[in-house]
Amino acid sequence: xxxxxxxxxxxxxxxxxxxxxxxxxxxxxxxxxxxxxxxxxxxxxxxxxxxxxxxxxxxxxxxxxxxxxxxxxxxxxxxxxxxxxxxxxxxxxxxxxxxxxxxxxxxxxxxx
Numbered sequence: 001x002x003x004x005x006x007x008x009x010x011x012x013x014x015x016x017x018x019x020x021x022x023x024x025x026x027x028x029x030x031x032x033x034x035x036x037x038x039x040x041x042x043x044x045x046x047x048x049x050x051x052x053x054x055x056x057x058x059x060x061x062x063x064x065x066x067x068x069x070x071x072x073x074x075x076x077x078x079x080x081x082x083x084x085x086x087x088x089x090x091x092x093x094x095x096x097x098x099x100x101x102x103x104x105x106x107x108x109x110x111x112x
Contacts, residue, residue: 035082037069042089050088
C-alpha cells in the first residue's frame with residue numbers, strides 16, 4: 001500500500017519564506033560591532049544614581065575590556081563585546097525573589 005503525501009500550497013510557501021526570514025535576520029545581526037540593548041527609563045532619582053555609578057565603572061571586568069552597547073547611554077555599560085552588560089534603572093527581576101533561583105555573590109554584590 002503506497003500513500004502519496006501532497007504538500008499544501010501553504011507549506012510549500014512557508015518553508016522558503018521562513019528560511020529567507022531567518023537568513024535576513026542573521027545577516028542583519030552579523031555585522032554589529034556592539035550589542036544593542038534597550039535603554040532603561042528610570043525615575044529621575046534613579047537616573048541620577050545611575051549617572052553617578054556610570055562615572056565610577058571600571059575599564060575592565062574579569063579582564064574583559066569596556067565595550068559599551070548601543071545606543072550610547074549613561075544607563076548602560078558593557079565589557080567584552082556583550083559578554084557582560086549592565087543596565088541601570090531597571091525594575092528588580094522577580095526571579096531575584098525566587099528562593100529556588102541560583103545566583104552568585106561576589107564582593108557583597110549578588111548577581112543573577
